[in-house]
Structure formats: C-alpha cells, structure tokens
C-alpha cells in the first residue's frame with residue numbers, strides 16, 4: 001500500500017490513495033496505521049477515492065470527482081474533518097489529481113469548495129449551527145458550553161484565560177452528556193485572545209477530538225469556536241483568528257459558508273504492508289457496495 005503523510009497546523013493524517021475503491025479498509029487497519037509507536041502515526045486516515053467508486057459518495061459524483069473517506073485514529077468514521085479536507089486537497093494537487101486554484105471535495109457531510117494556493121488552503125465548510133447548551137466535566141470541574149453542528153458535533157466551552165486553558169488535563173476524554181451527544185462529541189475549550197488587526201475576534205483553543213484524543217488542531221472545531229466567539233460580540237458574520245497548539249487558523253463566516261484557512265503540507269510518501277502492522281485484509285466487496293448504492297438511489 002502506498003501512502004502519504006501530511007498535516008494542517010499539526011493535525012496529521014495518513015493519506016491512502018485508493019482511486020477505484022478496491023482497498024478493503026477496516027477499523028483495525030486504520031487504528032494500526034495511526035498508532036504512533038507501532039504504525040505510521042496520525043490523528044486520522046484520509047482515503048482518496050473517486051466519488052463514483054464509493055457507496056457513501058456515489059450521490060455526489062456530478063458535483064465532485066474525489067471523495068474524502070475520513071476515519072478517526074480509533075477506526076471510527078466522522079462526517080467532517082476541516083483540516084482533513086485542506087490536507088487532502090494539497091495531496092490531490094501535489095499528486096497531479098487536481099489542478100491548483102479551485103476544486104470541490106465530497107465528504108460525508110456534503111461537497112466542500114476548496115481554494116488552493118502555495119501558502120494556504122481554504123475550505124468552505126457549512127455554516128456552524130449553534131443550537132443549545134450542554135456541560136463537559138474535566139477533573140471534576142464543570143464547564144458549560146454551546147452545542148455546535150459543523151456537519152460533525154462540537155461542544156464549545158469558554159474558559160477565562162490562557163492560564164486556565166493551559167492547565168486543563170486533556171489526557172483523557174472530558175465527560176459529556178450521552179443524551180445530548182448520542183454519537184459522541186468533539187470538545188473545544190476556548191479562551192479570549194488579544195485584539196488583533198483585521199479580525200473581529202481572536203481566541204485560543206484546545207480540543208479533545210472524538211475518536212482521536214487531544215490533537216494540535218481541529219478545523220471544524222475552530223469553525224465552531226469562531227461562530228461562538230462572533231456570537232459573543234453580537235455578530236453572525238465576520239473574521240476570527242483561532243490559535244490552536246499547532247498554529248493559527250483564520251475563519252471567515254459569511255451568510256452561507258464558514259471559510260477555514262491555514263497552511264496544509266505533505267511531508268512524506270512511502271509504502272506500508274498491512275502484515276507489518278499485524279493486520280490481515282479481508283477481500284474487497286467495494287464494487288458490489290457501489291452498485292447496490294447506485295441501485296438504491298435510482
């Protein structure tokens with residue numbers, strides 16, 4: 001199996017080119033690839049597959065050529081990964097599967113528009129929907145937060161300052177309400193930043209991601225945090241600088257879209273054998289699944 005490794009502000013991914021969807025990817029293989037000691041190490045896997053070759057994406061075939069089949073490090077799926085889309089797009093361009101400039105990428109949460117430049121990649125996610133409140137608990141302390149849907153679920157909890165943010169123990173998952181988040185949730189903690197030119201708000205955040213643990217950055221989480229920061233100053237559109245442990249993301253919310261911008265790079269390419277990871281692959285049923293999905297949609 002060939003792979004590439006890339007990251008966006010430290011949120012890192014193993015990228016698996018499987019253009020015609022024949023690789024029988026399993027949760028076990030994903031977890032083994034993402035293992036930081038016994039595998040390649042990553043927060044998640046991005047499988048690169050044509051939309052018409054994957055059952056979850058066949059419906060997007062007219063709108064995007066490529067589907068980002070995203071998996072968390074523990075082998076679970078997620079609907080959206082904002083940094084993933086940006087790194088995936090960098091890979092498409094560097095591997096010669098897409099020209100630079102503008103492109104579209106299909107995800108489980110819909111088709112995302114992407115703008116690629118050498119320094120930065122900007123992905124147009126759906127506008128975050130702030131829809132209620134819930135509570136997270138860390139080390140016995142209770143944090144009230146805003147529930148936000150960015151295609152995937154988020155809980156944004158405000159803390160008072162950078163010191164409180166730095167002191168949070170995120171080595172294990174914050175506790176959250178299963179009733180409010182039956183499929184789990186990504187929990188962000190957000191502290192006020194300093195006034196910066198050119199933005200309406202500046203915040204610093206840390207995140208504990210569903211299925212991956214604490215990461216250096218989460219793009220969809222930064223969008224959720226930005227929407228809450230803008231609402232806190234009475235705005236529903238505007239520009240927010242979000243500092244994550246891995247760097248800075250700039251979020252621009254307009255009436256319909258949440259533009260997530262920042263660097264995204266490919267750092268390595270190579271080959272890996274599933275047997276070396278102690279994983280045996282089942283036989284692929286991919287083609288049959290795609291035909292069944294197409295027949296179901298007709």
Ligand SMILES: N[C@@H](CCC[C@H](N)C(=O)O)C(=O)O
Nearest residue numbers: 078081082083152218219220
């Ligand atoms: N790091 C991602 C989010 C990845 C998915 C998330 N862990 C989930 O399960 O929803 C991002 O950049 O958005």
